[in-house]
Amino acid sequence: MLDVKHIVSILPNQPGVYQFYDKHGNILYVGKAKNLKSRVASYFTSQKHESFKTKKLAGQVYDIKHIVVETETDALLLENNLIKQYQPKYNVLLKDDKTFPWICIKNEEFPRVFSTRNRVNDGSEYFGPYTSAVMVRTLINLVRQIYQIRTCTYKLTEENILNKKFKVCLEYHIGNCLGPCENKQTEEDYRQTINQVRKILKGNIQQVQEYLKELMLECAERHQFEEAELIKQKHELLQKYKSKSTIVNPKINNVDVFNFYERKNNAYINFLKIINGAIVQSHTVEITKKLDETREDLLAYAILDIREKVSSSSQVVYVPFDLPELPGISFTIPKIGDKKKLMELSERNAIQFALHVEKKKNDISERFRKPPAKLVQLKTDLRLKEVPFHIECFDNSNIQGTSPVAACVVFKNGKPATKEYRHFHIKTVEGANDFASMEEVVYRRYRRLIEEKRNLPQLIVIDGGKGQLSAAVKSLKKLGIYGKIAILGIAKKLEELYFPGDSIPLYLNKNSSSLKIIQHLRNEAHRFGITFHRNIRSKIMTKTILESIEGVGPKTIEKLIKEFGSVDSIKTKTVEDISNVVPKKVAEKILKRLSEN
Numbered sequence: 001m002l003d004v005k006h007i008v009s010i011l012p013n014q015p016g017v018y019q020f021y022d023k024h025g026n027i028l029y030v031g032k033a034k035n036l037k038s039r040v041a042s043y044f045t046s047q048k049h050e051s052f053k054t055k056k057l058a059g060q061v062y063d064i065k066h067i068v069v070e071t072e073t074d075a076l077l078l079e080n081n082l083i084k085q086y087q088p089k090y091n092v093l094l095k096d097d098k099t100f101p102w103i104c105i106k107n108e109e110f111p112r113v114f115s116t117r118n119r120v121n122d123g124s125e126y127f128g129p130y131t132s133a134v135m136v137r138t139l140i141n142l143v144r145q146i147y148q149i150r151t152c153t154y155k156l157t158e159e160n161i162l163n164k165k166f167k168v169c170l171e172y173h174i175g176n177c178l179g180p181c182e183n184k185q186t187e188e189d190y191r192q193t194i195n196q197v198r199k200i201l202k203g204n205i206q207q208v209q210e211y212l213k214e215l216m217l218e219c220a221e222r223h224q225f226e227e228a229e230l231i232k233q234k235h236e237l238l239q240k241y242k243s244k245s246t247i248v249n250p251k252i253n254n255v256d257v258f259n260f261y262e263r264k265n266n267a268y269i270n271f272l273k274i275i276n277g278a279i280v281q282s283h284t285v286e287i288t289k290k291l292d293e294t295r296e297d298l299l300a301y302a303i304l305d306i307r308e309k310v311s312s313s314s315q316v317v318y319v320p321f322d323l324p325e326l327p328g329i330s331f332t333i334p335k336i337g338d339k340k341k342l343m344e345l346s347e348r349n350a351i352q353f354a355l356h357v358e359k360k361k362n363d364i365s366e367r368f369r370k371p372p373a374k375l376v377q378l379k380t381d382l383r384l385k386e387v388p389f390h391i392e393c394f395d396n397s398n399i400q401g402t403s404p405v406a407a408c409v410v411f412k413n414g415k416p417a418t419k420e421y422r423h424f425h426i427k428t429v430e431g432a433n434d435f436a437s438m439e440e441v442v443y444r445r446y447r448r449l450i451e452e453k454r455n456l457p458q459l460i461v462i463d464g465g466k467g468q469l470s471a472a473v474k475s476l477k478k479l480g481i482y483g484k485i486a487i488l489g490i491a492k493k494l495e496e497l498y499f500p501g502d503s504i505p506l507y508l509n510k511n512s513s514s515l516k517i518i519q520h521l522r523n524e525a526h527r528f529g530i531t532f533h534r535n536i537r538s539k540i541m542t543k544t545i546l547e548s549i550e551g552v553g554p555k556t557i558e559k560l561i562k563e564f565g566s567v568d569s570i571k572t573k574t575v576e577d578i579s580n581v582v583p584k585k586v587a588e589k590i591l592k593r594l595s596e597n
Contacts, residue, residue: 004044007064011037015075016068017082020090023062029090029291030082032075036066054291057090073325080304090290092301100129100310101136103201110156110180110190113149113197115140127201129310130281143200146234147193148178156180200238203275209238249338250277256307256314259346260299260321263354265289269302270350272342273312281310284353296323318343372414374513378459381514382497382506384486388459389413391517392445394472395463395525396426396437404429406441407529410457411521421528434464435471443475456485463522465491466498473500490522549586549593556582560590570594 011018016036020029033039043058069075083091106112107123115136119126130136143149150156154166166181178185199208212235219228257272266288273281283306287298300323306312319331320343334340371387379387391411396404410420424444429436442460449456462472469489476482489498495515496505508515552560559581564570570578571594578587 008041015072017078018066020061021063027086027088032079102126102128150177255316257318257346261350267298268350268354270346271306378514390457391459392457393461393521393525395529397529409524435467438468439471442472460487462489
């Protein structure tokens with residue numbers, strides 16, 4: 001039995017960390033305190049504001065241990081380390097088990113530059129870690145576009161090169177490497193290239209640009225115009241990358257930005273790393289609250305954890321509210337200007353992440369709800385592996401071969417999810433080719449879902465027979481998801497259902513709920529596609545007729561379409577109505593021309 005009064009009586013009125021244990025010796029909770037005696041005592045006094053979870057924790061405490069420290073800051077740091085070490089049941093859970101990628105400049109002759117998730121203590125240089133694999137790929141691609149760096153794993157020692165142990169490979173012949181393996185590039189020249197790469201990875205793009213500009217001018221003075229042009233292209237590539245990444249004041253350098261968003265029992269903390277005015281890292285974590293943790297405690301805990309994971313040494317950290325001091329960190333609460341905009345951007349990132357997480361949780365929980373009887377019947381009738389909570393249907397529209405478009409409609413839980421419907425302009429197919437159009441649209445749709453890490457459907461319905469179905473299957477195979485999603489085609493005449501690899505169609509009872517769902521999908525896709533196609537044709541017709549009128553140019557046509565929508569709509573207007581957009585004489589010409597059609 002825990003003698004609370006005795007334990008509290010011997011606790012000091014000093015900062016420290018306390019640990020609660022159950023009767024089996026398992027650690028339940030680690031907390032920090034400015035005053036150990038008063039903080040621990042508060043758990044065992046009847047207070048109206050105490051939560052049920054706190055009362056439950058207090059009822060399980062069998063032993064209490066404590067550690068005295070010098071300051072409240074020391075208590076926060078120690079608490080953080082103990083939570084990571086023991087992961088107690090009642091402490092906050094930071095949901096983030098990712099290992100972040102680094103960019104490595106290998107410690108070797110003619111160093112390679114590549115991405116890795118494993119740091120090796122061999123003298124190599126590591127830049128990062130990066131919270132986005134996309135950022136890593138972008139930087140690696142940028143470096144390889146600008147500089148000719150080897151990708152092979154040859155051991156390019158001086159002895160091996162002189163002994164002609166290696167031969168140049170395809171990378172040399174296509175211009176991606178200068179062939180150091182055959183002594184076609186000196187190590188000194190290669191090292192200069194690596195120095196420029198190092199500056200880019202450190203965020204010093206301006207220095208590299210200045211160096212390239214000087215080099216370009218030198219080449220031009222020596223009449224080496226082809227080399228000067230190549231250097232100019234590298235300079236422009238860097239400028240393009242810089243313009244995309246620089247979104248704040250370039251004077252804001254080596255700063256960490258953290259913002260906080262709280263929703264129900266979860267907190268979401270976003271982190272941005274700013275180097276020379278550019279966001280080079282962005283990461284958001286979710287923390288599940290266990291007791292009555294304050295927002296200050298949650299944010300401080302996340303800051304310590306994230307900065308450790310990304311190896312941040314920034315001394316300036318922007319935060320949304322006051323936090324206890326931490327060694328080596330200067331907290332700033334931005335109020336105006338670019339710094340304030342960064343805080344707002346960080347908050348938007350946290351909110352978007354929260355909405356994404358909640359949607360994902362809802363989608364998962366939806367799968368475990370009792371499914372509607374009609375979906376269970378559909379699973380049985382189509383011999384599917386799982387209940388199709390999420391179904392998508394595709395249809396092509398190219399009336400008289402003009403303006404080919406396609407539509408994708410989405411059903412969730414057996415009902416239309418109209419906000420998720422999508423239109424497609426056919427981009428790679430010329431003329432009326434239903435099969436090629438279907439192949440393109442299905443590929444684009446699921447490539448995007450995969451890239452955005454969104455949920456794929458359990459069933460795909462193709463409006464068309466064997467040809468359209470085969471085209472869709474081709475795209476699923478290209479994406480590596482064929483066999484993971486059920487797919488069928490519905491022929492319009494006899495409502496025949498075709499499955500891949502089966503020449504014999506399936507016929508469902510005309511009155512069955514399963515056929516009605518598939519027909520509803522097909523009809524919705526057809527309606528949605530036809531409406532989109534008609535709107536496009538109407539705009540094209542509007543533009544064609546209006547172009548033939550003297551005094552009506554492209555900008556005027558754009559204004560008219562924006563204001564009235566179509567030719568039919570303009571026909572119903574008066575001269576006064578149209579005069580609000582164009583001069584009165586032009587309005588009269590337009591109505592006269594339209595009345596002739």
